[in-house]
Amino acid sequence: MTAAVPLPRVEAVSIDDRGLSFRATQDDVVDVCFDGRRIWSFWLLRDSEPAAGGRFAAWPSQLTRFLQGTTQLSLVAHVADVTLYDAEVGFGAGDGRVAVVDEDGRPLGLDKSNRISQTFDTRTPEQVVPLLDSIEAVLAALKTAGIEAFPAYGTLLGAVRDGGLIGHDSDADLGYVSKHSHPVDAIRESFELQRRLTELGFATDRYSGMAFKVDIIEADGASRGLDVFGGYIAPGVGGAPPMLYLMGEIGAPFEPSWIYPLGTTTLEGRTLPAPARPEKLLEATYGPGWRVPDPAYQFTTPRSTVRRLDGWFRGQRAQRNVWERRYGTLRTVMPPEEPSALARFVLESEGVPPQLVDLGAGRGADSLWFARQGAGVIALDFVTAASGAVQQLAAAEGLDLTVRWINLVSLRSWLAEGARLAWTPGPRVLMANQLIGATNEIGRAAAWQFARMALRDGGRLYLEFWRGEPRERTVTELLSPVPDETVVAELVARGAVIVHRENLDEGTAPGKPGRPTTRLVAEWPR
Amino acid sequence: MTPETHQGSTSLRQRVTRKVVRAASGGVIDQLTNRIDELEAEVQENRNLNVRVAELVDLLTELMLPLASQDRAAIEAALAKFERSVV
Structure with missing residues (x-):
């Protein structure tokens, strides 16, 4: 060649x-x-x-x-x-x-997505053994859960082309094709699959309706995440061929018999399951030139496929990755002791509430402040590790502070938490400081529904957010202003009564002008 | 992978042609372009229902029975188990 x-x-x-x-x-x-x-x-x-x-x-x-x-x-x-x-x-x-090299002297390189990582060409055969063990373990777990998965994307490419991991790759991917032919059923199956893996003891992290990561602890104690991408075959309509849609890049004419029954392939000497016609999947993945190595490969997924995969499956990680990165280095660092202006206002208005829910608690400074004054506090966030230091301190001090995960753009998440709070009797204060500017329209609609559920036995919602026309978020500015009229209209449309509305300028730094901020208090008539 | 993926730059000739066609159409092209944008948005709105319906069905099938049981411990256990698999 x-x-x-x-x-x-x-x-x-x-x-x-x-x-x-x-x-x-x-x-x-x-x-x-x-x-x-x-x-x-x-x-x-x-x-x-x-x-x-x-x-x-x-x-x-x-x-x-x-x-x-x-x-x-x-x-x-x-x-x-x-x-x-x-x-x-x-x-x-x-x-x-x-x-x-990394801080431990391990050689690093850029993979095809220009991520700096320990690419496989820097590892000895002994060093990839744990990864191969992990692949087999997760494939076995998926099979236990009723799904016949196989190496996909670069992992399948390396196996079929060279019988090994690709030198310039840095992770391993698994895929499967659902037996269902409708996105709703395929997504439900993915939920069920994640549940089964959780029951088997694996930690998981969902990317979309059809993909999640399985974390596995390897023999040397290191944690590795393997991505599991689901797909389904849409039946052909009006003479068109059946189409395979597989997260996160594939949409191509495809016959079910090209996947199942599975055959085998060899990866670094191990026999693993593979699609019945792996070359068909590789062509659907990388195009007809898949046999020629390209360490700088970029997907040129057709717009129609991106729109389909986005529309059917994606949207449940809105803003989450950027907040995880923001908080990544702060997990063990205590937040400032000072409570927010909104927290002080809550205390002035309500006294110490017996139950306080801090929605979008972030690093947990306000939650800790309230718990230290005797409130029973539930701190909710989609990055619970952000309050790691506060959680440790609260446990050491024996405070009534519980941190739980919530995702306002996942119905299952906020409805389950809403149900839990609705089942827990008594009025409570629900506080959301700068949450509204951190989420999107779907997240806001969920927040209002959630508030209504959480305040079923009475209590008030306290909100503070930057007021103004929405603007594009940046790496350093993760909050967007929201028009106060919009927020008020949304709350009223969901049956809330605004009992306090105040415009203020939140101080940023000494000598700098404050940001236009709105403070709202709402309640739902019982 | 396919021609439709290469939508990057448009040539000067294409841009001029579009301007001329637009001007000659008396606003019809703009109306149709806007209509396509609207239709694309509506298609995505419908596609978005897939995850929402799947989430609702999953929630109902997994939590409806335990929540209806009125047994506080059973409810808490079901919620905890469910939420572990939702992350």
């Missing part, structure tokens, strides 16, 4: 701290190696921009923090395996060799 591959021409290469400059007229995928080890791969034309004298490819931002010192940098045509450029290169002011 190698002999037939035309060699890309790369000329006038120069490297600096910003990126690579070169001349090339033909697109091809090239590995960037530091001291002989692949660090990154890119397409010469697709992933570069025109620049004076040729092309310029900037270093991926995930890599720039490592660019200190010198390295033997080579550009290698990935498919032909021919070195196109090779020179000693210096970066920054640092001396020594460039080391793209």
